[in-house]
Amino acid sequence: MSKDELKLTEQQWDRLALLRSMLRIRRIEEAIAERYAEQEMRCPTHLCIGQEAIAVGVSAVLSRDDVVFSNHRAHGHYIAKGGNVRALIAELYGRSTGCCGGRGGSMHLIDLDVGFMGATPIVGGTVPLAVGSAWAASLKDEKRVSVVFFGDGCFEEGVVHESLNFAALHKLPILFVCENNEFSVYTRMSERQPDRPIYRIAEAHGMAAYHGDGNDVEEVLSIAEAAMDRARNGGGPQFIELSTYRWREHCGPNFDDHLNYRSESEIESGLKDCPIANFASRLELSNILTQSVMDSFEAEFSEEIADAFEFALSSAKPSSKEAGERVYA
Amino acid sequence: MSKDELKLTEQQWDRLALLRSMLRIRRIEEAIAERYAEQEMRCPTHLCIGQEAIAVGVSAVLSRDDVVFSNHRAHGHYIAKGGNVRALIAELYGRSTGCCGGRGGSMHLIDLDVGFMGATPIVGGTVPLAVGSAWAASLKDEKRVSVVFFGDGCFEEGVVHESLNFAALHKLPILFVCENNEFSVYTRMSERQPDRPIYRIAEAHGMAAYHGDGNDVEEVLSIAEAAMDRARNGGGPQFIELSTYRWREHCGPNFDDHLNYRSESEIESGLKDCPIANFASRLELSNILTQSVMDSFEAEFSEEIADAFEFALSSAKPSSKEAGERVYA
Amino acid sequence: MPESGMREITYAQAIREGLDQAMEQDANVIVIGEGVPDPKAIFNTTAELREKYGARRVFDMPLSENGVTGVCIGAALSGMRPVMIHQRIDFALLAMDQLVNNAAKWHYMFDGKASVPLVVRVIVGRGWGQGPQHSQSLQAMFSLVPGLKVIMPTTAHDAKGMLISAIEDNNPVMFIEHRWLHQIKDTVPETYYRVPLGQSKVLHEGDTVTVAAFSHMAVEALIAAKALMSVMGIAIEVLDMRSVSPLDVASVLRSVRKTGRLIVADTAFRTGSVAGELITQVVEQAFSALKLPPARIALPDHPMPTSPFMAEHYYPGPETIVAAVADMLGIDKNSDAYIKLTGLLVREGPHDTPNPGFTGPF
């Protein structure tokens, strides 16, 4: 399928690509969720289903040279930045062909070829690393921007404050992306933070800071685009807070609504605010998306996913003898 | 000397007491500085000479039940809260009668009888402790307010961010007092923080925050009074940033202007902004302070100081045999 | 207080009960941690506490490990007895400053004028791909800090009794739980009782080899001891160390003076482990009682790899202990008895879950 086949303008094609990218992440994660029950992906896994617009909207304005750091909920960031999907699935299965050779699992992803520098599960751990990478770029006069994705819970860590201060002090080319899904595991904001906007704190640190709807991929893109523009042009650190909603359990493949930590109406409105469905309708109304395009996306993804799982499952299993290697460089 | 002898109103008398209290701290610290060269106070010592108005202005609005936590530069806070001066000097001399029995030295002060909960030298270390003490007060429905003094450098520690968040979340009765003397050791703000006001960050955390001239004891008092009023009446955490100037070296008894880390004109204007001299002139102009009152203060302090040093120097020296005690409660 | 009303409950239930009863006893006991009042309730160890004691005594917390540790220290200095909980001990690394510089030293540096009655419950992760950042067993790091107490109860009985002792203690106590102990049942009194800190317990008597084991390794050692006894009639003495600091060296010395042989089994990386410290103290004090060099059973000096294939032989088990005993006693590993013995020790189910019923992902 090409732009010309579909008779789309460049701009229409780009919009369609956003949908495609979100849908791809969703389908990959749904496949992970489905097959997780087989108990062959033996590692904690945090799905970003419902939050795809942030990874996609931000990554759409990144170039390959820009670098990304992420956290425990990293699949979407990794895929959106162009990470190798076979290596992702293989990593979940603990295979040698995984992006960490099996050493990391779902919570540790890396793909240096596309500037995905690393995701790790200690909350807050990668935030200063991203600042450090921006610092290196600035010291070496390299033009790349550093991006770090983290959650509303992460914002409570002192290291974030230290990172904001350092980035603002040295006017570093970095984009802080705070995905506010209102939850840290099962704990809502009201048990963790006072009632005030997160991004205003970043602003008070002396940087440009914005808030937006993280379920609207075009809003994300436009905020991110403006921020990246400023970051690339000496505007120093940028902070964007994006509201979103986590659909499934914090860790694991399932829905966990039976636990009653959120009300039915809250869940309902959360699911209604689907970044993919809403954007798909918008594209349909604009005559950019048709059922046949959608079908072809689905076909493409199910093939890609089948291939990735097959690749993973037919990949070599690392031996326990290798476990002691690579402790030191 | 009494209010009636001097024919002063209650209010005039209170103003004079502020001067008296600042002068007392100054003279005690000058005596420490003078005798430090004898090498018998064998511990690192950070003087607050030039910064007395903050300790005095804030403490003037505290009751005995309110509790204070402090840092490495604690003498002024300790004295202003009513701490035992003999026990302070004895502590500097490492004697058994010191407020820590010699275990702590200048950087570790405590006087629980007057609500001085503790000062320690790991920067940032006591900030969350003060929050915890306010939390306890709130949980026990006790009416006291917790106060913590810290510097502009300390504000860079992540734990301050965590403390602000926790205090704001639980609306705790705490007063954060940031003494901004523009320096962390020899490092000025411009190498440590971007150009933006500190107190605005606290404000963004969702608390009342103010800035004022830390060398004007009456301004400090009025800001602190309003803040304590709010804190006592359910207004939650309060943050005040006060600008001031450190006259002497970061650690030790001397002036260190020969090191050239600050310009002559900066030093000159710093010294000109003397909280004591300026306030004394103001009181003279208002006919509250006379030379004879001043003389009687000086006489009183030199006697108190002589007594404290004599007490300290004639106190028992702890034995090295006791060094292993009190590791566990 | 007598121990009565015995019944079988799990380690997790015993902790919950200990917390519950401590909160009942003393209104100053408060509980705080990420997830404490949530539906999973820290592996059900804090279930229903908020319902019972209210939101002013049972708290969730911001993701601010160092800050909230400081907050708890401040509260402890002001009359509260906080119990703080981290779902993984790895997160306590963020709070080292407050734990080591403040909690451990406050009583000392202020000449005993104040103390910090704080309990920090931390859980050592294992299995199901916990990986490098969620599987560390950091007791040695805390045990080298004077002023901290560090305990690792193994049984449900001791978990409850030692938790109560820790909460009543006026010092900061690191209460280290191994994730694989949570589901293990034991006979636990219904009453409020204390198990003293700093004392080991003999789990299995014997005169051939002393096996001093920490936490989950004591479970493994007991399996080894029973198998050795039943198949070969060899009696090893298993000590459940229970406390790391203070370390009950005296009991180990007593046992070693009888057996002349020592194996120390730890849940941590080999180098720098508490196992090493214990061996050194035994050597310093009872060198001549040792017939053979002591042996250390511990994790290899590298992080836990996430992949189950790679992690397969990462954790020592009863078979490791049996092999070390065999080496010390010169047992022929090709003998029928030994082969039968090791056959008995083969674990059912996957190596990376505590029991076959476990379905991930925690």
Next chain:
Amino acid sequence: MPESGMREITYAQAIREGLDQAMEQDANVIVIGEGVPDPKAIFNTTAELREKYGARRVFDMPLSENGVTGVCIGAALSGMRPVMIHQRIDFALLAMDQLVNNAAKWHYMFDGKASVPLVVRVIVGRGWGQGPQHSQSLQAMFSLVPGLKVIMPTTAHDAKGMLISAIEDNNPVMFIEHRWLHQIKDTVPETYYRVPLGQSKVLHEGDTVTVAAFSHMAVEALIAAKALMSVMGIAIEVLDMRSVSPLDVASVLRSVRKTGRLIVADTAFRTGSVAGELITQVVEQAFSALKLPPARIALPDHPMPTSPFMAEHYYPGPETIVAAVADMLGIDKNSDAYIKLTGLLVREGPHDTPNPGFTGPF
């Protein structure tokens, strides 16, 4: 690279020179720490580096130990070779999360795809009332973390050469300096040279007792060795361990196989010390070579009290080592020779300063 252009300079000067030459060699080397470009220049170890290399390679920093450690790790992952400095090792406790969870594990958890060439210089405080929070010697805490290297050079020669090796190393290295070494002079080459990490050095040969000593204790051990030799003709073998992780156990074994006796002298609290780990490893590997139980010389298990009166016998010195040697060799401590020997070891000047010229307050 040959070592040439020898002259006497202090340990502090040697470090400064090592930094200077490493920065000259490799434009990716940057230096950051509280006070690095200030007039005191971290006890003069960073003097004039900013003047020479500019404000884009030599940085002061905000008081954000954990954050800036993370920033340095991120920079190291992106091609820089940062050297980070803390004026006291106690401050590194604030950065344990980044050091242990990230720096130490990054290479491993990402399958070797990236590495963290980071050097963290930290200084162990002593004397003049440093007190509980400014005098800790925390090498053991870092040494139990796989993935970190931990070194403690003793001489100016080794400080420079090992600093260069550490900067060239692709792993995170904790470079631990003892404050009392800074003023000690040694013969140091002018050239750029490396001293390998992980290897001890024989400071004094002998066949009676092996004394394996860390950092400043190696200085004390050498004094003890010379005195024992000159007064009593007793030759002890002093090993300057130089590295904590990797630990050069092989050299200690070699020496112990000759002497049959081992004393380990450490700068840290006794319990949980690296000294204990070394003893355990020697016992595990050369039990039968030991004629006597090994002895450990270390600090008592409590914080350093600030008062000079209380702190007086806190630190072991040459006299402690000599006494331990005497115990091992059965030397009569009432003999004239021994009394003469200990008389020689009496230190001039106050016990709480490194030399009589020191006037406080640092």
